[in-house]
Amino acid sequence: MKKIIFSTLVASSFLFAADYTNSIGMVFKEIPSGSFMMGTPTLSTADCPKDNPFTAPNEYNDCVSSRTRNVNNNETPVHSVTVASFYMSETEVTQGQWYEIMGDNPANFKTGNVNMPIELVSLDDTKIFIKRLNAKEGGDKYRLPTEEEWEYAARAGTTTKWSCGDSESCVSSIAVYNTTSPKPVKSKKPNAFGLYDMSGNVWEWTESCWTSNYNSGKDCEYKVMRGGGWSSNNADCIRSAYRGTNTPSSRTGKDGFRLLRMK
Incomplete structure (x- = not known):
């Protein structure tokens, strides 16, 4: 019941949120303030049975393995985060938007469609665009x-693996992945905040320094990337909590970004 009530509140917030369109036509969705549990929960192993010395199976290790094998350590521990309201671009930055500001198009995947996401851009490149x-x-x-x-x-108010739910059967409706190239933005359905391609299409640079888990120190030689991309070969790699990393100067045809606009 709590989960349903929370989803209803998020939906209500989205319905009354305001869009912002900037001078080059980029649309930003208003993201309401709120709190959420960041990361992937681990199941308790406290009640895993001790090994029986008179049987062949290793009950304890099998139990621990079954409860932890699907969790990436870098997504732990789960912790509460409070976020102030902001605007988020509804799509990844497109090749057309990049050209409008930068006057060139470095993308690897050029199809003639200005709504293809920009890629082959480093974090350093994104900073020039933003400036x-x-x-x-x-x-x-x-x-x-x-x-x-x-x-x-x-997450847009969800606590599930993907914004569409916990069943992998829903992922193809929201994400471009396990394919040979990115697709134009808005090719799939948006999440409850009206944001497209938060899972898949291109990896997205963030401002955050990499940590091996949420209790470890920050390594700013590497930056966190989120969302997974078109080349991610399974849905696990495009979960809401999934984390990637790269050096700020790296450029690949898998990497793009989206913008946040402060209020």
């Missing part, structure tokens, strides 16, 4: 999201 967009609009409102803001927006 020029801020200058064009006479402020400093735009930046990359932190991974906390990103996961909150991706």
